Amino acid sequence: MENTNNITEFILLGLSQNKKVKTLCFLLFLFCYMAIWMGNALILTSIMCSQLVDQPMYFFLNYLALSDVCYTSTVTPKLVSDLLAERSVISYTSCMVQLFAMHFFGGIEVFILTVMAYDRYVAICKPLHYPAIMSRLRCHAMVTACCAGAFLHSLVQCLLIVNLPFCGPNELDHYFCDVYPLLKLACTDTYIVGILVVANSGMMGLVIFVVLMLSYLLILCTIRDYPVENRKKALSTCSSHIAMVVLFFVPVLFIYIRPATTFPEDKVFALFYTIIAPMFNPLIYTLRNTEMKNVMRKVWCQKPRLTGRHIS
Template identity: 85%
Template sequence: MYFFLKYLALSDLCYTSTVTPKLVTDLLAVINTISYTSCMTQLFAMHFFGGIEIFLLTAMAYDRYVAICKPLHYTVIMSRPRCNAMVIACCAGAFLHSFLMFLLTINLPFCGPNEIDHYFCDVYPLLKLACIDTYRVGILVVANSGTMGLVAFVILMLSYFLILYTIRAYPAESRGKALSTCSSHIAVVVLFFVPVLFIYIRPTVTFPEDKVFALFYTIIAPMFNPLIYTLRNREMKSVLRKVWCQKPFLIGRQIF
């Protein structure tokens, strides 16, 4: 689990870095502009790191399924070479997804006024600015982003259904431990996938609420990932408790 968590933390850092700095700059600036090259770069990077996050969450769900449903075979099935191969496959799949989204958008003609009704460059707001009929392009976007998110979400739910089916015969203590292990991952999945599916599973249409939903999977979910995972960890809670208890003592020694 920690092997995948470190890559998830890295992807979260890169993912939010494609959106948050520009958002903060626009909030402080009087005139909010972005060049065409920067817009296309932001589009590619956002879908690349977002795709990595989706595939990593799926790989982590499979890791939890093997750990709980096949514990005696865990070290054989989830060997280090296989884990490395899964991370490489996550990056390759995310690059393919992002490259296809980039190709669908970069060839669109924009006649103006080129004003994006969003806080970052995404596919649907850009399709709204195109001078041609974008119905077919929108269908391809749904087939790419929407299908990828839906398939990953179904696999995740299937893995947790199998986990719940397996632990039904466990003793209460073991069942509680298994559920505690998975609860943090389920929270992250719901916080990330529900807004993604709301935006990308429908046809080419934009709503004012899209910006609010986009905040969840671009900023809020990556920001809460470390907090959700670390506070569910017994060792991390023990360390935080020790630091918190020692703080008044250290302050008292410094004052004295």
Template identity: 75%
Template structure:
């Protein structure tokens, strides 16, 4: 009982964390703010455009675009957990976050990040069924099945995030309180804990690292099967399938490689972690709309029809 009381008391010694951010140089911070603002505006414009175009067209009836709609929503929520706070801190003299807000940010980031990983896996499964089992596609990928997959993504994200949260919430923090990052994440927090965190670090690998690695391997396997299947297709059909798959593979690589770099290793932190984190918190959500619209004729047509309809109503 005394030991538990001592731990809770020491944990409560730190009520505020100081975020060291991306840089200590003021000029670099200003440049980072301009870059982050541009990315955040692009993320909102691109993802909102995708969601409106899909929702207001017949594309919403197709499983791939049904998942893409949720991926865009997930991207918006995910990046909004980190980016506004980062931009505020880049202009602030003192970058702080309360203990409670830090834990909330940690939970939400891993919850939405988990959902994103599972949605990308669901999209790969959809493409595998569409290309490798086209005759059974409408039966296998029914709307009920798609809704079940999205629900499973949310449950999976919650279980993953709750595990990360529980590994961190009971850690004792008795100083120092400087987090060498621009948001609250598990490894930077483990570095500050005044207790042995080796076993917790292994559990983080088993949780975050293993989920990312297994999902990445499933994704790559599904795309290898797809590439093998389309090798027998006529040239025109093969080109269309390759275009769709290459878009998905690009998204997967941009998102998963930095995640694996950070979470598949033991409990250590590197200065490069902050740069790699930018890829899956800001850069990937910004590129997703570009990749899925610029290389997709159906999305281009949906956006074009949406604007033509809007202009027609305005003229009328």
């Protein structure tokens, strides 16, 4: 198939054309973006300035906070600025870059959530083997594998789109460049590509979601025999992780697990995994975590006495 592109830019139709709605959304998403930066910066600083950085759970949380900021920054700044513009336009090249970056950082987030679930499984179900299994070297290897897996996923996703011909129209019914809205504009049969997208994004999301839920189910079965105090601590940690997983994965599965088609509701569901979930990450992993709250008090409310130590 010859790739003949007459399109040099796409017009983003955004969330709404109503000026009052756009103004309200601008204020709301600007606040969300600032909250994401502040919350994740708080987590990163608190962990790096304390001994928590030596613990695998917080080592991974550090990377989750960093991926959150990068992930939402591929979409939110453009969305916020477009809400004030009369006409929202993105070049073809910028669109492809945004598509790649969003799936790359989103993939890292998905895989980091998976290794965090594995970390909790080992800590609760195999506590005697925990230091050996979750060694510093293995933690670094897991993060590297997360980045490699995300890169491969994003590269495949981008190659499926970049080889398609776009010859008009160029109105993208979304607030960012995503796979299904782009497939709708391609001037060729995209059935096979749509199946490959489901296999790449939809099935990957479904498999990881099932694995995560099964791992937490095993954890919940294990902690039934724990003393009450230990059970409460384990439940608090796991419940926060489960809440985050559900908030992120359910909208992702709604969009990517079905055949290549678009619905008006897609834009609303996409807000959950591009803005809302990253905004709630800091709240879920700090307010529900006593150890994290204690460290934050020491780092921010007292003279800093703790020295940051890095996993090497």
